[in-house]
Amino acid sequence: MIYILKPFFYPNTIERILNQLGRSFQVKHKEDFPVAHQINYYFIINTPQNIFWDGMNVAKAIRQRDNTGLLILIDEAPDYQVCFRSHLSFxxxxxxxxAQTELKEYLQNSPLHEKAVSILLIS
Known part of the structure; x- marks a missing residue:
């Protein structure tokens, strides 16, 4: 399962990148994410301009519910030291x-590339 966690008005760039892989994805919009017992990818958007959305807090909440999920943080100005010290294992x-160049590589090399994949958009 692929989860995209982003502010409501953030552009759909990740969805476009996923569609460029040549696979059809089922997209669902939800406000919370269930924990599935499979490989989960979480794309977390962190935008410093939006004071109502904190991607690091979202990542902490995910990590509390899913210890084995693969977290990928997308940030316009990433603070690598804060990410490392958070111990969230991104x-x-x-x-x-x-993200536009490297996400394709992550997904093509993942076990999800051969399976039917659903995408949940969480705003």
């Missing part, structure tokens, strides 16, 4: 520009 911390 798979990657990327800028939006890096």
């Amino acid at each position: 798979l990657a911390v990327l800028t939006p520009h890096q």
